[in-house]
Amino acid sequence: MDLDQFEMLLGDIYESAWSTAHWSTVLNRLAEMTNCTIAHLYISDHRTRKVLESYCGGDERRISAAHQAYIDHYGAIDPRGAKSSSLSPGNWILCQEHFDERYVSRSEFYQDYLIPNGFRYGTGTSLLTSNNVDISFGLLDEAQAFSREIHLPLLNRITPHLQRSLQLGQRLQQLTGQIELGSNFIDTLPQPVVVCSSSGKVIYSNRGANALLAVEHCIRIEKQHLVCADTHHQQKLSALIRGASSVNFSTARQCSRASRAEPGIMTTRSLRNGRNLHLSVIPVPQSHGVQADFAIDQGVLVLFDSHQGDFSNTEYWLTSLYRCSPAEVRIAKLLLEGQSPEEIGLSLGLKLPTVRTHLRNLFEKTGTSRQTALVRLMASLPTTGIVGS
Incomplete structure (x- = not known):
């Protein structure tokens, strides 16, 4: 792992606590560091799994072709979300360990969305569950299966930083709203x-x-x-x-x-x-x-x-x-x-x-x-x- 690249990644992660627009920089950098096609951060309703917000980095052509369909429908049936939400936050799943060829051949998510858009392999984790929403993170690639030996050391290392940045972002949003309420009261x-x-x-x-x-x-x-x-x-x-x-x-x-x-x-x-x-x-x-x-x-x-x-x-x-x-x-x-x-x-x-x-x-x-x-x-x-x- 390149130390300079890793330190730049950490800086970007914590910068995202202040501005959610900065997540695209984090995701682009992670896609490059893991040599994957797309890195993906999304927020979904805990009960319905409907995607509420979504950020992507990596191959822009693939993102533009597949991103909106994921938000509109396929995110709610993404098997990574259901699987990772059953585990404690921060535990990564490798899709090939859970979804075999028989599962893939019968899956609407794989057959109608993932494979037609040029993807085959994925990994993911649930980072936070708060206020009835889940915040999840995932990687997708067209050719390589994600490896415990190659990919998980970096992903496990950055996971607590991703979680901390998201918690800080939530707190900042809360304080911003509270300060507005407080100032409104004082102004009355x-x-x-x-x-x-x-x-x-x-x-x-x-x-x-x-x-x-x-x-x-x-x-x-x-x-x-x-x-x-x-x-x-x-x-x-x-x-x-x-x-x-x-x-x-x-x-x-x-x-x-x-x-x-x-x-x-x-x-x-x-x-x-x-x-x-x-x-x-x-x-x-x-x-x-x-x-x-x-x-x-x-x-x-x-x-x-x-x-x-x-x-x-x-x-x-x-x-x-x-x-x-x-x-x-x-x-x-x-x-x-x-x-x-x-x-x-x-x-x-x-x-x-x-x-x-x-x-x-x-x-x-x-x-x-x-x-x-x-x-x-x-x-x-x-x-x-x-x-x-």
């Missing part, structure tokens, strides 16, 4: 909002934040980080971001750990119009799965506010950011006014166990664990944000 908020990592790196900023930061000079995005114009405010902002992202809310019920997250607020003065600009720094809420959406383990939302408001807007944030129910919001309002659970029960005509159940729901949804932490979070939320307020 009327408040200027920036999503930051625990280091202050800007992951996403919505339209309102982009408009604000484009004209504001006391705070800006510089080298992908949110920075203040002066050292004092920069130190304060960095401390707030670290405090609000000090815990990974991977499980909302990790209350002993979640209590370490500290939402906070700071005020800086606009260099543009002299008005106070209030920044609320809060842990990324889990009610929308935003941390997962933006592929960050620890993160914060920085919300900007230059007005004064009242609890009605805090109610808006509890509802929109944390998916709190009306009953939970009513209890949160009274808690913010300083009432105890017993007093809240009397004010709302609720039994104490019911109040405590609502409080537990509030803790879980907001990632807090104590009443004081919940009050601190609500006090950190912007007092404006409703369109027209």
Whole structure:
């Protein structure tokens, strides 16, 4: 095996995780290295075996003549697929060991498709089964039977790399979709909002934040980080971001750990119009799965506010950011006014166990664990944000 050629192949395999169009390069290179006619990667429905996507490399003339028929019909009856799917992923089958001349003479796949298109021998494996689809890989040749001694050493060596590249590609597709969903949610908020990592790196900023930061000079995005114009405010902002992202809310019920997250607020003065600009720094809420959406383990939302408001807007944030129910919001309002659970029960005509159940729901949804932490979070939320307020 030529080491330089093998290293180039590995680079192409992992490049394909980013762009499926690159699989043609991988397949062309593999067809050349194995001296076969066609190398083939295809995705099929696990139940029906219908081919959903297909990529080929090798002899272009043969590919153009046979590829579409394989997708339309013959892929679903390819015996390599049924055989390899019965084995654990990564196990290669050599067709001559499973399909003898008697089988070939009676097979629609061989007689109506493979042989008329100039092929006779094949090998294949199932690489991955995920989300009700199978991802398979195969080689076809017109003259040579594939050999355990000649071909399998290379195929066995590249199989884990093929599988890993496909897994990475699936994860990248998933993250791309999640980031789009996360950005769509942030963009629905009327408040200027920036999503930051625990280091202050800007992951996403919505339209309102982009408009604000484009004209504001006391705070800006510089080298992908949110920075203040002066050292004092920069130190304060960095401390707030670290405090609000000090815990990974991977499980909302990790209350002993979640209590370490500290939402906070700071005020800086606009260099543009002299008005106070209030920044609320809060842990990324889990009610929308935003941390997962933006592929960050620890993160914060920085919300900007230059007005004064009242609890009605805090109610808006509890509802929109944390998916709190009306009953939970009513209890949160009274808690913010300083009432105890017993007093809240009397004010709302609720039994104490019911109040405590609502409080537990509030803790879980907001990632807090104590009443004081919940009050601190609500006090950190912007007092404006409703369109027209």
